Amino acid sequence: MNLTLKIWRQSGPTSDGAMHTYQLADVSPDMSFLEMLDVLNEQLNEKGEEPIAFDSDCREGICGQCGLMINGDAHGPEVTTTCQLHMRSFTDGETITIEPWRSDAFPVLRDLVVDRGAFDRIIQAGGFVSVNTGSAPEAHSVPVPKDDADRAFNVATCIGCGACVAACPNGSASLFMGAKVTHLGLLPQGQPERDERVVNMVAQHDHEGFGGCTNIGACTAACPKEIPLDVISQLNKDLRTAIKHGH
Amino acid sequence: MDMPDTTTAADPSHSGILDGDYDDAADYYNPGEPLVDTKAPDGPVADRWQNRKFEARLVNPANRRKLSIIIVGTGLAGASAAATLGEAGYNVKSFCYQDSPRRAHSIAAQGGINAAKNYKEDGDSVHRLFYDTVKGGDYRSRESNVYRLAEVSTNIIDQCVAQGVPFAREYGGLLDNRSFGGVQVSRTFYARGQTGQQLLIGAYQALERQIAAGTVSMFTRHEMLELITIEGKARGIIARDMVTGEIQTHLADVVVLASGGYGNVFYLSTNAMGCNVTAAWRAHRKGAYMANPCYTQIHPTCIPVSGSHQSKLTLMSESLRNDGRIWVPKNQADCEKDPREIAEEDRDYYLERIYPSFGNLVPRDIASRAAKNVCDEGRGVGPEVEGVRRGVYLDFGDAIERLGRDAVANKYGNLFDMYARITGEDPYAVPMRIYPAVHYVMGGLWVDYDLQSTIPGLFVTGEANFSDHGANRLGASALMQGLADGYFVLPHTIRDYLADGPFETIAEDHPAVVEARTSVEERIQHFLTVSGTRSVDSYHRELGNIMWEYCGMERSEDGLKKAIDLIRTLRDDFYRNVKVLGSAESLNQSLEKAGRVADFIELGELMCIDALNRRESCGGHFRAESQTEDGEALRHDDEFAYVSAWEWTGLDERPVLHKEDLTYTAIEMKQRSYK
Ligand SMILES: Cc1cc2nc3c(=O)[nH]c(=O)nc-3n(C[C@H](O)[C@H](O)[C@H](O)COP(=O)(O)OP(=O)(O)OC[C@H]3O[C@@H](n4cnc5c(N)ncnc54)[C@H](O)[C@@H]3O)c2cc1C
Ligand code: SF4
Ligand code: FES
Numbered sequence: 001m002n003l004t005l006k007i008w009r010q011s012g013p014t015s016d017g018a019m020h021t022y023q024l025a026d027v028s029p030d031m032s033f034l035e036m037l038d039v040l041n042e043q044l045n046e047k048g049e050e051p052i053a054f055d056s057d058c059r060e061g062i063c064g065q066c067g068l069m070i071n072g073d074a075h076g077p078e079v080t081t082t083c084q085l086h087m088r089s090f091t092d093g094e095t096i097t098i099e100p101w102r103s104d105a106f107p108v109l110r111d112l113v114v115d116r117g118a119f120d121r122i123i124q125a126g127g128f129v130s131v132n133t134g135s136a137p138e139a140h141s142v143p144v145p146k147d148d149a150d151r152a153f154n155v156a157t158c159i160g161c162g163a164c165v166a167a168c169p170n171g172s173a174s175l176f177m178g179a180k181v182t183h184l185g186l187l188p189q190g191q192p193e194r195d196e197r198v199v200n201m202v203a204q205h206d207h208e209g210f211g212g213c214t215n216i217g218a219c220t221a222a223c224p225k226e227i228p229l230d231v232i233s234q235l236n237k238d239l240r241t242a243i244k245h246g247h
Numbered sequence: 248m249d250m251p252d253t254t255t256a257a258d259p260s261h262s263g264i265l266d267g268d269y270d271d272a273a274d275y276y277n278p279g280e281p282l283v284d285t286k287a288p289d290g291p292v293a294d295r296w297q298n299r300k301f302e303a304r305l306v307n308p309a310n311r312r313k314l315s316i317i318i319v320g321t322g323l324a325g326a327s328a329a330a331t332l333g334e335a336g337y338n339v340k341s342f343c344y345q346d347s348p349r350r351a352h353s354i355a356a357q358g359g360i361n362a363a364k365n366y367k368e369d370g371d372s373v374h375r376l377f378y379d380t381v382k383g384g385d386y387r388s389r390e391s392n393v394y395r396l397a398e399v400s401t402n403i404i405d406q407c408v409a410q411g412v413p414f415a416r417e418y419g420g421l422l423d424n425r426s427f428g429g430v431q432v433s434r435t436f437y438a439r440g441q442t443g444q445q446l447l448i449g450a451y452q453a454l455e456r457q458i459a460a461g462t463v464s465m466f467t468r469h470e471m472l473e474l475i476t477i478e479g480k481a482r483g484i485i486a487r488d489m490v491t492g493e494i495q496t497h498l499a500d501v502v503v504l505a506s507g508g509y510g511n512v513f514y515l516s517t518n519a520m521g522c523n524v525t526a527a528w529r530a531h532r533k534g535a536y537m538a539n540p541c542y543t544q545i546h547p548t549c550i551p552v553s554g555s556h557q558s559k560l561t562l563m564s565e566s567l568r569n570d571g572r573i574w575v576p577k578n579q580a581d582c583e584k585d586p587r588e589i590a591e592e593d594r595d596y597y598l599e600r601i602y603p604s605f606g607n608l609v610p611r612d613i614a615s616r617a618a619k620n621v622c623d624e625g626r627g628v629g630p631e632v633e634g635v636r637r638g639v640y641l642d643f644g645d646a647i648e649r650l651g652r653d654a655v656a657n658k659y660g661n662l663f664d665m666y667a668r669i670t671g672e673d674p675y676a677v678p679m680r681i682y683p684a685v686h687y688v689m690g691g692l693w694v695d696y697d698l699q700s701t702i703p704g705l706f707v708t709g710e711a712n713f714s715d716h717g718a719n720r721l722g723a724s725a726l727m728q729g730l731a732d733g734y735f736v737l738p739h740t741i742r743d744y745l746a747d748g749p750f751e752t753i754a755e756d757h758p759a760v761v762e763a764r765t766s767v768e769e770r771i772q773h774f775l776t777v778s779g780t781r782s783v784d785s786y787h788r789e790l791g792n793i794m795w796e797y798c799g800m801e802r803s804e805d806g807l808k809k810a811i812d813l814i815r816t817l818r819d820d821f822y823r824n825v826k827v828l829g830s831a832e833s834l835n836q837s838l839e840k841a842g843r844v845a846d847f848i849e850l851g852e853l854m855c856i857d858a859l860n861r862r863e864s865c866g867g868h869f870r871a872e873s874q875t876e877d878g879e880a881l882r883h884d885d886e887f888a889y890v891s892a893w894e895w896t897g898l899d900e901r902p903v904l905h906k907e908d909l910t911y912t913a914i915e916m917k918q919r920s921y922k
Contacts, residue, residue, distance in 0.1 A: 012833055013490075030553040030671065038784070039556055045782045045837065050829045053836055055346065057519040059559045062444055063350040080668065088671050109490050110834040117467065120347050124459040128452035129411045133331040133734045134402070136409035140366070143420030153413035153438055156445060160349055189411045 001027040001087065004095040005040065007052055009111050017108065019097075029088035033076065034059060034066065036087055037098075054112040059083040061224065064159030067166070068112055069099040074163035074222040081161065081224045101166035105173070105209045116162050118208040119176060125204035126197035127180045129189050142188050152186040155179045157225045164219035164227075170211030175219040177201050178231030181238055195242035202239055271804045272859035275811065279903035282536070282892050286740075287391040287696035292913040293373075296395040299696065300739050304746035311336035314745050315499040317484055319471045319526050321348030323443075323726055324709025325505030326450035327733025333457030335738060337745075340497060341454065342466045342486060344521055344839075349451040352507055352519040353729060356443025357564055359427055359435035360726040362400040367424055371432040373397045378914060379430050380724060384689070384717020385866035385882060386916045387539070389890070389909065391696055392714045399735040400727050404436055406734055410449040414438050428565065428722025429610060435723045440564060440661060446726055450733070469495075471526045472770075472842060473763045474502065474533045474705070481530075481705035482753050483760070485767045489839060492832040494767055496760055500750045501704045501741060504530060505733065508688040508710035510543070512847045512854065513799070514791020516685035517549060517562040523843040524850050527692050527711050535700040536892040536905060538693035538713035540850065541858035544720055544867045545800050546686035547614035550669050551629050551638035560684040561669060563662050565722065568607045568614070570646040570655065571679070573598050575626040575639050582628050586640055586678050597621055612719065612867045612880075615683035616800045622682075629680045638680035647675065683800065687725060689716040689867070690857075693892040693907075697740035698732060701892075706741055708732035713890070718866020771831050774841040779824030783840045786821050790814065790844070790851055798855050803871035807859040814852045821848060853893055853902060860904065863887045884916050 003024045010017030024040050031039070034056050041051035056066040061084040070076035076085045090096060098112065106114040156179070164175035181198050184190030190197075213232055220229045288298040306314065314337050318329045321343040329341040343351060363376040376397035381388055404422070408414065414436050415423040427435035438445040457463040466486065473485035475498065483498035509524035510516040531537045548568065550561045574596045576582055581589050597617055599606040607614075618639045621627065629638030647655050652675060656663070663674045670680070691713040698706050698714070709729040716724065753760065797810035821844070829835040864873045864880035865887065873881045890907040 028554050028556065031556050032558070032669075035556045035558050038558055042782055042784065045826060045828060048828065051837055053834055057345055057350055057521050058352065058355045059520060060355055060561055062441065063345070063352075063354045063519065064347075065345055065350045084668060086668070086671065113834060115490075116346055120349075120455060120458075120465075120467075123452060124455045128456040129409065130456065131406070131409040131453075132334045133327070133406060133453075133738070136402075136405040139364070139405045139408040140421055142408075144416055145420050146416045146418050149413050149416040149420075152411075153415075153445070156413050156438075156448065157441060159444075160347065183413065184411050187411050187413065189409055 001029065001090070001092040003027055003090070006095065006097045007112070008099045009052065010108055011110065013107060013109050027087050029086065031087045032059065032083060033070070033085040033087065034083050052112065053110045056083050062159060064161040067101055067161045067163055069102065069166060071097050074101070074166040075161075075224055079224060079226065081159070101162050103162075103165045103171040103210070105171060106162060106165065114162075116160070118210070119160050119162065119173070121208065122173065122177060122201050122204050123180065126193065126200040127184070129184065130193060131189075144187060148186045152183050155227055155231055156183040158227055159225060161224065163222045163224060165210065167218040167222035168211065169216060169218065170214060172213045172219070173205055173210040174213040174232045174235060175223060175227055175229070177205055178235035179227045182231040182234045185234065185238060194238065195245050195247050198235065198238040199242050199247045270860070271862065272856060275856045275859060275901060276893075276904045277901050279894060279905045282693070282890075282905040282907040284389065284695045284907065286699070287389075292390060292394045295391050296398055303739055303743035306742050306745050306748075308336055310748065312338055314338060314748050315340070316501050316503060316741070317497055317499040318342070318503040318505060319484065320351065320505030320507060320709065320711070321451070321454065322351035322353035322505060322507055322709060323447055323450055323729030324711070324733045325503070326351070326447065326454045327730050328503060328505060328708060328737050329463050330450060330453035330457050331734055331738045332741070333454075333460065333462035336462065339457070339463040340466065340499065341463050342469045342471060342484075344468065344470045344489065346467055348454055348465065348467065349448060351447060352522055353447045353726070354444045355519065356726055357440045357562065359425065359437035359442045359723040360403070360446060360730070361427070361434050361721070361723045362404045362436060362727065363397055363434060364401050364404060365434075366422060367433045369432045371434050375432065376400060376434065380715065380721055381717065381911070381914050382917070383721040384719055385919070386717065386884065386888065386911070387866060387890070387909065388715055388717030390911050390913060394913070395736065396715050396728055396731050399731045402735055403727060403730045407446060407449050407730075410453060412438065412445050412449040414445070429608065430721065443726060446730065450730070470839065471506070472529065472767045474530045475760055475763045476533050476702060477753060477757065477759045479534070480703045485763050487767070490834050492830070492835065494764060496755050496764055498753050498755070498760070500748055501706065501744060503706045503708060503737065503741070504692065504711050505708045506711045508691070509847070509850060510685045510688050512790065512851050513685040513794045514788050515552065515557060515560050515795075517546065517560050520559060523846070525843050525846045527707070528846040528850055530692060530700065530702065530705060532895050533702065534895070535702045535705055535707075536693040536894050537853060538690060538890050538892045539718070539857065540690040540854045540893065541798065541861060541868065542689035542718050542866060543685055543799075544687040544689060545612065545615045545683045547611055547618060547683045548641065548681045549684035550666060551680050551682035552632050553630060553670070554632060561665070562684070562686060563666065563681070565611070567641060567659060567662060570650070570658070571607065571641040571643050572596055572645060573607050573614070573618075573639055573641055575621045575628060579625045582626060582636055586628070586642075595621070595626070612800065612869070616869055618681070618683055619800060637682050639682065640678040641681045642678035643674065644678065687720055689713065689718060689720055690854075693890070697743065698737055699740070699744065704744065706737060708737055718868070770842065771838065773822075774825065774827045774838060775829075775831060777823065777825050777827070779826045781824050781826055783825060783827060783837055783844050786817065786825065787840070787844045787847065789817060790848055793817070794851050794854070798851070798858050800867070801869045801871060802858045804859065807855045810855045811852055814848060814855065818848045818852075821845065849898070856902065857891055857893065860891060861887060882918060888916070
């Protein structure tokens with residue numbers, strides 16, 4: 001395959017960026033999207049041009065480190081992560097536009113790399129169970145209905161990639177936050193701190209500059225782990241309950 | 248691939264014949280004093296940990312805040328330690344190279360975590376888990392450490408459940424277990440195929456809680472590039488802020504490395520792109536011994552390489568071998584054919600043929616080596632990459648016929664989907680192709696029973712140390728070890744060291760600090776000013792090819808010696824001809840890789856020397872000179888029941904080998920057999 005690539009380049013957090021156009025020939029359909037960029041980078045290096053910076057680590061769709069806007073879609077055309085996207089999803093002669101996540105809360109650091117530290121700070125605000133090492137009771141002392149455990153697992157699969165934010169016209173992180181609140185809220189271990197958790201996480205979310213949710217659903221459509229939209233209803237429900245409890 | 252052809256390096260006049268004992272590695276190292284683990288208490292193995300915990304001195308809670316700890320790594324081993332030591336009130340600084348601690352490579356572990364809970368009442372116990380681990384490691388691990396691992400395994404599950412880790416459960420609401428990796432009891436706890444992710448998120452959340460509490464300061468996108476030692480003790484690190492390029496000095500009373508494994512020395516592996524040996528290697532160069540570096544685990548069921556662009560390999564769960572049948576064509580001429588058109592009688596189900604009693608379920612190393620052998624014979628399948636087809640069929644045709652498509656989909660659906668996404672082929676219709684890939688390293692920095700390295704004040708946990716898995720690791724035991732080390736072992740042993748505090752304050756202009764910092768700056772400047780012609784990746788790939796060919800699953804004296812020569816030549820060329828663009832003062836991924844590859848090259852040489860010294864087939868690796876008459880692995884307990892701990896003596900100097908003898912008081916050594 002031969003491709004035209006339009007890629008965002010920006011030399012640092014405070015510099016202006018611009019789209020650059022590159023031609024890439026002989027792309028194999030079996031390459032992953034990021035391997036295609038590796039090949040381009042090898043060629044740029046050869047020519048004496050600095051390679052394009054982009055994030056990835058596991059390249060298995062689980063660490064959440066990768067993430068690109070591909071032709072305007074977070075993680076591209078398939079329901080998967082950027083690293084698990086393969087070139088067979090594109091056609092010979094195609095022009096592909098590649099940009100970083102776009103969100104005020106995720107500033108660009110260089111080229112396609114952004115800072116998602118805001119997600120960690122949301123977790124710091126309450127996305128945990130307070131249990132010091134060594135103080136846990138025997139694991140079987142609290143049975144958990146299988147159905148609850150399975151549902152908790154399903155939403156705990158969020159990889160913290162940020163695609164939901166990038167896809168959202170409001171730049172909201174409600175899906176990410178809803179996934180955590182729902183995960184811990186379904187388990188007995190998550191109950192004691194349930195009210196505080198949601199209140200503090202939402203406050204941090206707003207403080208970071210993420211937008212509000214207006215139920216558009218673009219987040220869930222972009223989510224590589226298919227986190228369902230109803231985690232946001234759960235988030236709102238938990239928030240209302242907490243407020244009712246006087247938080 | 249172009250490999251420089253050199254045949255120098257070792258001096259042929261040293262024939263290496265010593266008193267009738269032939270040591271083919273003697274030209275490459277110097278023998279050193281034996282090493283003994285001074286911290287493991289004597290007495291019955293079951294009492295040792297309790298005794299050590301009691302003997303380890305306590306630190307007054309009021310003094311803890313004044314004691315500082317650096318922890319490099321936020322995988323299971325690092326995040327758990329940082330959270331626990333933060334909770335205890337110490338002043339902790341935590342580092343990772345990713346943009347969030349939650350992305351450490353532990354996240355990718357699929358299968359599960361072992362623990363001796365005996366919830367199934369199937370005869371499991373601490374002693375049995377201990378026994379299975381020592382046996383699985385082919386009697387090359389340290390008895391006292393393994394026993395402790397089995398002992399604390401049960402606490403891990405309690406802790407994780409309390410954190411909200413959503414393990415798989417049964418209808419009654421209790422935890423489900425499965426049997427994993429060929430053991431006969433069900434002791435593996437799991438969260439679908441994403442156990443590592445769920446455990447790491449638990450540890451990550453505990454860590455974030457401590458960050459919020461102010462006990463832990465987190466440094467993401469920071470790479471440790473040097474260890475600071477003062478008067479022989481570890482006192483800090485030099486790190487580079489990977490966004491601004493700033494070189495920073497971080498001082499502390501004690502340093503913990505939880506920096507993961509170095510499987511990426513092979514270039515292609517199932518490890519994440521950034522996994523590296525730099526933190527461990529820099530410590531090695533400062534005096535920490537490296538133990539058993541050649542012990543590598545190669546996993547038989549990975550998706551094969553599809554072309555020279557390949558950047559990493561993807562593991563598929565070993566459970567596939569329960570129902571899939573492995574085969575290659577009997578005739579080379581059939582290798583290009585559509586497998587569905589190859590008649591039954593023209594297929595060679597080689598594992599079933601050679602190992603009739605275990606068949607497709609032989610251990611990982613045997614399955615891996617057999618696959619390599621049939622491909623080397625020219626009977627591999629799939630695309631030809633650099634002239635060879637490296638793949639064998641894993642065929643579910645019979646299983647689909649026997650159980651029905653739905654039943655197969657129920658069991659393996661997510662793996663089949665993953666395979667289809669990566670290869671573009673439908674495994675329900677066409678047999679899957681698999682090939683072995685490097686997956687895990689048992690080798691790592693030498694540590695004593697306290698997990699302290701040979702540098703006082705430097706502790707090492709998780710995959711970065713060597714201690715628990717001997718020459719091979721059981722499935723689902725790496726996660727167990729990472730969390731055992733971080734939650735339950737290190738927090739006790741480190742306090743004995745910290746009880747000597749308060750420690751002398753070190754100034755940033757201390758000559759040893761300045762020296763460490765300058766060396767880092769000079770190295771970076773060197774990479775950026777070579778202005779050669781070859782990319783960092785091209786060197787990494789070439790190193791990987793050498794390692795895979797000569798220091799992979801089968802090693803021989805000739806091959807290893809050749810590899811050492813090739814690596815030395817590659818190293819010279821790298822320093823003269825590498826091309827790294829960009830600046831030191833910004834995010835520069837080529838520069839990051841250059842440092843890692845430079846360290847991999849040095850490590851690769853030591854791995855080959857270690858492999859050369861170990862003239863026995865043992866655990867995950869096969870030494871051509873040590874096999875039985877019918878070609879099976881032959882271990883030599885009389886000569887090699889020791890840990891090889893290597894001391895760095897300088898570039899182009901011979902490393903010094905210190906042996907730690909392994910003795911077993913609670914277990915008897917046995918040779919394994921799978922025929
Ligand atoms: C695909 C796959 C599947 C697996 N499945 C299983 C399984 O089912 N069960 C099982 O028990 N084991 C499994 N393993 C093995 C297991 O996952 C690992 O051995 C284990 O998670 C390692 O944990 P760790 O904490 O030691 O290191 P890691 O999780 O690798 O963490 C290393 C940390 O160190 C940091 N770091 C490294 N170098 C530097 C540096 N120079 N400066 C700063 N920070 C640095 C990284 O940022 C990271 O935070 C699997 C491994 C792979 C590859
Ligand atoms: S909710 Fe989905 S899109 Fe958002 S961070 Fe989690 S995995 Fe990514
Ligand atoms: S690189 Fe880990 S999810 Fe894509």
